[in-house]
Amino acid sequence: MSSASYYLSIIFSALAAFQLYFVSIYLIMIRKGDARSNLLLGLLLLLLAISIGNITLNVIDPELSCGIIYIIDDGFFFLYGPLIFFYVQNVVYRDFKFRLLHSIHLFPALLFYIYFFISLNINNANLADKGTGSEFSLGSALVVGSVFIYLLCYLWFARKVILFYRSEIKMNFSRVEGINLNWLMFILRSFVIITLIAMIHNIQPILKNNTLNVITLIALVVFIFYFINKVLIKALNYPEILSGIELSAKGKYLGSNLSSDEIGLINLKLIPAIENEKLFMNPDLTIKDVADHIGSNTKNVSQVINQLHHKNFFDFINSYRCAEVKHILEADEKSTIMEAMFQAGFNSKSSFNKEFKKLTGQTPTEFKNSINRRQNSPPS
Numbered sequence: 001m002s003s004a005s006y007y008l009s010i011i012f013s014a015l016a017a018f019q020l021y022f023v024s025i026y027l028i029m030i031r032k033g034d035a036r037s038n039l040l041l042g043l044l045l046l047l048l049a050i051s052i053g054n055i056t057l058n059v060i061d062p063e064l065s066c067g068i069i070y071i072i073d074d075g076f077f078f079l080y081g082p083l084i085f086f087y088v089q090n091v092v093y094r095d096f097k098f099r100l101l102h103s104i105h106l107f108p109a110l111l112f113y114i115y116f117f118i119s120l121n122i123n124n125a126n127l128a129d130k131g132t133g134s135e136f137s138l139g140s141a142l143v144v145g146s147v148f149i150y151l152l153c154y155l156w157f158a159r160k161v162i163l164f165y166r167s168e169i170k171m172n173f174s175r176v177e178g179i180n181l182n183w184l185m186f187i188l189r190s191f192v193i194i195t196l197i198a199m200i201h202n203i204q205p206i207l208k209n210n211t212l213n214v215i216t217l218i219a220l221v222v223f224i225f226y227f228i229n230k231v232l233i234k235a236l237n238y239p240e241i242l243s244g245i246e247l248s249a250k251g252k253y254l255g256s257n258l259s260s261d262e263i264g265l266i267n268l269k270l271i272p273a274i275e276n277e278k279l280f281m282n283p284d285l286t287i288k289d290v291a292d293h294i295g296s297n298t299k300n301v302s303q304v305i306n307q308l309h310h311k312n313f314f315d316f317i318n319s320y321r322c323a324e325v326k327h328i329l330e331a332d333e334k335s336t337i338m339e340a341m342f343q344a345g346f347n348s349k350s351s352f353n354k355e356f357k358k359l360t361g362q363t364p365t366e367f368k369n370s371i372n373r374r375q376n377s378p379p380s
Contacts, residue, residue, distance in 0.1 A: 008218060008222075009217060009218055009221055010056065012218075012221040012222050012224075012225045013052055013055050013056040013221040013224075013225075014056050015225055016052050016221055016224045016225040016228055017049055017052040017053040017055075017056050019225075019228045019229065019232070020045050020046070020048050020049030020052060020224075020228050021046070021049045021053070023042075023045055023228060023231065023232060024042045024043070024044075024045035024046035024049055025042070025046075026042070027039070027041050027042030027045065028042035028043070028046070036090050037087060037090050037091050040083055040086055040087040040090060041087055043083055044080065044083045044084060044087065045228070045231070047076045047079060047080065047083075048076075048080075048224065050072070050073065050076070051073050051076060052221065052224060054073055055217070055220075055221065072113075074112070074116075074147075075109050075112045075113050075116075077147045077148065077150070077151055078108040078109035078112055078147070078150070078151075079106070079109050080151055080154075080191065081105075081150065081151045081153070081154025081155065082105040082106060082154060084154060084155060084158050084187070084188070084191060085105070085154045085157055085158045085161075086098075086102070086105075087158075088158040088161050088162060088184065088188075089158075089161060091184065092161055092162065092165045108150070145199065145203065148195055148196075148198070148199040148202075151191075151195050152192065152195055155188050155191055155192055155195070158188055159185070159188055162184060162185060162188070167312075169314075186230065187231070190223075190227045190230075193223060194220065194223060194224060194227070197216055197219050197220045197223065198216075198220060200212070200216050201213065201216035201217060201220060258300060258303060262300075263303070263304055263307065263308065266294070266296055266300055266301065266304045267304050267308055269294040269295070269296070270290070270294055270301065270304060270305075273290065273293055273294050274290075274317075274320055275320070277293075278320075278324070279293065280317045280318075280320040280321050280324070280344070280345050281321075281324070281343070281344065281345040282345060283345050283346065283347040285317060285345070287301055287302060287313045290313075301313075317345075318346075318355045318359070319359055321344040321345045321346055321352075321355075322344070322355060322356050322359045322360060324340075324343070324344035324345070325337075325340045325341060325344045325346075325352075325356065325364070326360070326367065328340040328343060328344065329367065329368055329371055330371055333371065333372065337364045337365065337368055341364070352364070
């Protein structure tokens with residue numbers, strides 16, 4: 001390793017380790033917000049801090065790094081996945097609770113530690129040499145690869161939870177710009193990148209490529225440094241919606257007590273409220289606002305919209321907004337697209353363009369130009 005690479009690795013790994021320790025302790029001890037979410041994220045970052053701290057010692061002087069920590073560190077790869085998965089579940093679902101069955105997710109880590117601390121003599125010289133790459137077989141590479149694949153599977157399941165949550169948001173809200181889960185997806189993507197870099201770094205001894213070893217080490221510590229600084233800015237500022245949603249399932253209306261007559265009566269109140277009173281013009285409109293306005297509840301209103309109009313709440317409201325935009329532009333040729341968009345209840349240009357194209361088959365500009373052509377064309 002060149003002197004520049006050496007000092008670069010020390011600087012970034014030391015800074016990343018310090019910040020990870022600081023943020024993890026802060027999250028574990030803070031009493032504001034969701035204490036359980038804070039604890040899970042804090043534990044996740046604490047494990048990462050221990051790993052990076054040991055890497056820092058190893059870069060400074062391999063004799064400073066602790067062999068026992070290396071073994072403990074290896075077991076972290078069986079813990080990262082469950083912690084991330086539980087963290088995502090807890091952030092997304094306000095009714096998420098730990099149950100005894102969840103302990104099964106910790107068995108691989110437990111079995112790992114039992115195996116190593118029973119089968120290895122942690123006082124012999126081989127333990128101190130662990131991680132140096134002096135002996136690394138193809139079988140070892142396959143084992144390491146399997147462990148990383150195990151972690152990637154958890155990240156994939158966590159992503160599925162977030163995507164499901166996004167679909168549920170549209171059942172209850174007429175806009176999703178403020179319900180921003182991008183930072184949570186950022187955490188998942190970051191761990192995917194960290195996992196892939198770490199996997200290459202851990203199996204590189206079989207390739208006997210010292211250059212690759214240095215590159216992956218520097219890439220790992222630099223990316224983790226970037227990751228933790230991003231977390232400092234974004235992960236500590238949750239939008240209110242991240243208090244969660246209730247778990248739902250397919251066939252959620254099967255047990256409904258609403259009769260067809262009651263569904264019809266709710267719809268008779270719903271449509272005038274939307275079309276005549278133009279509730280959709282409220283950019284922050286939620287299904288609860290509509291339910292309160294017509295004297296019903298969110299579950300019944302959701303059922304009516306789903307079963308009679310075959311849409312979720314998000315698409316239902318935005319269909320009226322798009323229709324209103326078309327009406328405004330057709331009624332007054334001097335109206336701009338932006339003016340019509342805000343007047344109809346949209347407050348995001350990107351969301352408006354996407355929904356308008358989806359519902360009308362034209363972009364707003366194309367629709368506006370077609371109006372101008374019709375109005376300016378000579379009579380036949």
